[in-house]
Amino acid sequence: MxxxxxxxxxxxxxxxxxxxxxxxxxxxxxxxxxMELEQSDAAAVLGAAAWGDKPSPVFRERINHAIWLYENGYVSKLIFTGGKGNGAKYAES
CATH class of the missing domain: 1.20.5 (Single alpha-helices involved in coiled-coils or other helix-helix interfaces)
Known part of the structure; x- marks a missing residue:
């Protein structure tokens, strides 16, 4: 029971x-x-990974989307963030 x-x-x-x-x-x-597009002063592009001198696919799409927002007048500034991994030649930002 x-x-x-x-x-x-x-x-x-x-x-x-x-x-x-x-x-x-x-x-x-x-x-x-x-899709909720609103005009803003800036967009922050968060780093994902940099593979040598190229961004990872995720980071590349973030960059492409940020550029689209900028070119279409939704943001007036882009802020790139990200660090530099051990042995990396370039920082994500």
């Missing part, structure tokens, strides 16, 4: 956890499809 009750509680908790993760995933997915 007690084992049955514990199993039910665990099952309910598991279902609640799965529902929570599902809700979170749907929220992230639906937010990712929203």
């Amino acid at each position: 007690i084992k049955k009750r514990i199993c039910r509680i665990v099952a309910v908790m598991f279902v609640m956890l799965v529902l929570y993760f599902l809700w979170t995933a749907i929220s992230i997915w639906s937010f990712a499809n929203k």
Whole structure:
């Protein structure tokens, strides 16, 4: 009897956890499809990685998006951030 009750509680908790993760995933997915363009003074481009003298694919897309924002008048300044890894020739910024 007690084992049955514990199993039910665990099952309910598991279902609640799965529902929570599902809700979170749907929220992230639906937010990712929203485009809310607002004019701003500046955009910060967060560093991702520099591979030799080229940006990583993630960093390249961040740079491309920042340039698009600048060229289309959504920002007037771009601020690049990022550090320099051990042995790296160039900093991300």
